[in-house]
Amino acid sequence: MQRRVAHNLVWMLVERGLQIGAGIGIVAMLARGLGPEGFAHIQYAQAVVYIASSIALICGGEVVIPRLVANQDPLAQHRLLAHAFRLRLAAGVLGYLLMCAFLAVTGQTVEFWLPALIIGVAVVLREPFGIVTAWMQAHTRTRPNTLFNLASLTVKAAGVALLFALGVHNVPAYATAFSLEQVVMAVLLTGFYLARAPRARVSYDPALVRELFSNGMLFWASFMLMMGSRRIDQLLLKPLVSLGELGAYAASMQILDNYVMVATILAAGIAPIYVYAQPTLAQARRNILKIAAGMMAVGVAGGALIALGAPWIIHLLYGSAFASAASLLQLAALASTLVFADVGLTLLPIYLRRPRLVAIKWGLVFAVTVLIDIVAIPRFGVYGAILGYAVANLLSVLFGIVIWLRSANAQPAAQEARA
Template sequence: MRRQIARNVVWLLGERALQITVSIAIVALIARGVGPEGFAHFQYAQSLVLIAASIGLICGAEVVVPRLVAHPSPDAQSHLIAHAFGLRALASIAGYLALLVSSVLTGQDATTVHIAAILGISILLREPFGVVTAWMQAHTDNRPSVVFSLSALAFKAVLIAALYFSAVHAVHEYAWTFALESGLLATMLAWYYARRRPRIRISPDRGLLIRLVRDGSVFWISMILLFSARRIDQLLLKPRVPLVDLGAYAACMQVLDNFSLLATIIASAVAPLAVYAQPSLAKARYNVLRVAGGMAAIGMAGGILIAIGAPWIVQLLYGERFEATVNLLQQGAIASGLIFADAGLALLAVHLRKPAWLVGKSLLVLVATAAVDLFTIPKYGVQGAVYGYIAANALAVVVSLGFVVLARESDAAKQAA
């Protein structure tokens, strides 16, 4: 069993590393192909799609996987997967409609609406068919999912490279590759599960639907708030700064976001033994502080390297038209240590099963980011958004540290129960 779990983790980490590498190359080609203004349109539309996509997370893996593990019968699992798929499909349709309606009602330009409508097709495909990935995870075998995901990503990369080297500059042409990637991935997942699912009649189970929505609601709300907090800066920037400046800022955030993914990987790798397996709150708290300190050091070291190498990084990835990104990247890299520290500190809330804490933190960070940005962007332009980015991450660390300090044995007792 341990060997199987270790092999599964290796597959997941390998997929994440390859996805980050290929995604960086893809974004670089798009930015070079469409230029700063086109890239601003593309990234702004992606921000709208990301927030709308969070609506489709109504029944996440943290709800589905434990239930699948607890009910190993193929018939019971098929019954659960069908209902989870239906919930996600309805929520994803609602998310896509919300994307289109909000884009029109907020007076977005035709280019942004067009790109968002194309990119938003992924909302209809990724989350509903993602239940198959949850099913694989419950069986501790993510290898097929990894192969399918990387195959679809490679397909998209080839298409984008073909567009770039064909000197295509239309942003919507690149957007279609994301929709095609999602379609291919959904097709492969559906094919794989269809060959293995039991041939039984699925009857609607209202009670199960209610339980799935209820149990996943806190995580669902937290994801909506988290994704909104991550993208509120670009939503506030577009009507207040030139598109060229927004494109430079979006390029900066792409580099920092990809580096920040390393924090999630490290936290996921060390959490099971360092935090989740600890018998007492005192020991778990001590280890969380140690992990957070070590991760902060890694983030600071990486941030310093990014700041020093910013001119070379920007030139390599985006080209000379994104020269304004260099200064923004050097300033934003300062927050890297904060992001890594927060990822480590947040492990205690997960360990104690306190999703409401994470919801509260996400809401606070969202409000703080919006407040700082609304004050600084009119005065300092895109640099004001960088200030908001740093302030928001500093606030997240303070709140997470407060959770660690204020956690009590009663919380640990409830978690054990």
């Protein structure tokens, strides 16, 4: 069993690594192919879609996977997956409609509407069909999902590369390449599951839907607040700065989004053995402190290298049109080092199975981010958004430290509440 778990973990880490590399290449082609203003159009659309997609995160893996593991009966699992799919699909459609309402209320032009509507296909497809991914994880089948992710990512990368090679400067065309990734992924997941699923009709059970909804509510709120805090800056920036400045800011943050993903990869590789498998809280706390310190060191080293090489990195990836992004990247890279410590410290509430603490943290972070951005962006422009990003990261780390200090005598909550 340990060998199988390790094998699945290797596949997951390989997938994440390839996603980072491909993501950097795709963003570089987008920036060079569309220029600062066109890049701002598609990045703003992605920010809106990113926030809207959080609505579809209801009934996540934290709710579904433990139930699948607890009941191995294929018919029972099929029934559970069917109800979770319906719940996610309804939330996805709601998220898409709310996204359209936001674009209408804020009076966005067609240059922002079209890419958002096209990329927004992900809101309806990613999480509902991603229920098959939860089923695979419950059966420790990471390899097929990794291959599907890589296949769909290849389609997106190939589409972007083809458009770039043809000299296309049309934003909706690139947005279509992004939406194809989710369409391909949904088709592959559906085909894989239906080939193995029971051929039984599932009758609708309102009680089960209510149970899945209520049990996933706290996780849902946490995810929406987390994703909102990570993209709200671009929504607040857009009316107050030029498209060129928004494009430069988005370019620098795209690099950091790929960089801080390393933190989640490190945590995923370390936590199962050195945190979750620990029999006592005392040992888990000691290990979490060491992990957070070590990850912080990694973050500082990487952030410093990015800051030092920012002008070269921006020129290499985006070209001279994005030269103004270099100074933004330097400041944001230094602020991103705190993310590594935060990811390490977040392992504690997960170990304690206290998702409420995670929800509280992201609620505070979201509120502080919005408050600082509202005050600082009108005065300092994109640098005000970086200030909000830095303070939000600092608040997350301080919250994690407080939880660590106060957890000496804590007891893990019930297994069903595990984050």
